[in-house]
């Protein structure tokens with residue numbers, strides 16, 4: 370088997386299956402009563418953490434490639450980014466059920482238009498009223514265009530330059546997610562600060578390389594003679 374085939378048929382499916390591990394574990398723990406006394410809060414927090422972890426890992430791919438010269442790691446970036454979005458959506462769904470749906474009255478029964486309308490209003494109001502929810506929602510919404518345009522077709526349609534510019538939103542989403550985490554934590558802020566540091570290093574590396582590139586382009590550009 371060639372290295373390409375090993376990556377494609379062995380490593381990629383293995384990474385894909387491993388990324389579903391947290392979901393499998395949470396499902397198992399939920400069904401067998403192995404979560405804490407507040408299982409819905411556990412599910413909210415764990416899916417949020419995994420969304421943030423996958424976002425950080427996907428943002429680490431390009432710096433890892435540059436530092437190590439391992440070009441093959443780039444093949445995992447899209448998948449890891451999509452997992453960040455996947456866990457972000459799960460996180461939002463669990464929050465919608467645990468935090469919003471659970472607090473509703475059901476005058477026309479649970480499965481009714483009134484319930485759907487009240488649920489949408491309750492989520493909207495929470496996004497408007499609680500800043501940590503506003504910023505969490507922003508982080509998720511920023512991931513949406515990235516998930517949609519992650520296909521080869523969209524890269525072709527947008528062109529490499531525009532696609533890259535759009536996908537820089539991943540950093541904005543990462544910063545918003547870290548702020549969301551920092552604002553919601555009540556006492557021990559060590560974990561959100563750790564993620565903030567990781568994001569700062571990843572973003573700092575990108576800014577540093579972009580500046581180096583701009584400087585080298587400026588140096589190699591032919592000098593324009595001054596008009597007398």
Ligand code: HEM
Nearest residue numbers: 413414417418420421457461464505506508509546550553
């Ligand atoms: C619609 C968007 C979102 C909503 C409504 C939302 C809501 C919440 C809520 C209610 C909690 C639990 C707060 C508590 O226990 O006091 C939470 C925790 C968390 N969320 Fe979000 N979130 C959103 C998006 C995101 C995104 C996109 C990420 C990451 C990329 C994220 C990462 C986290 C993290 C890391 C935690 C804390 C986990 C922990 O304490 O162990 N959230 N979120």
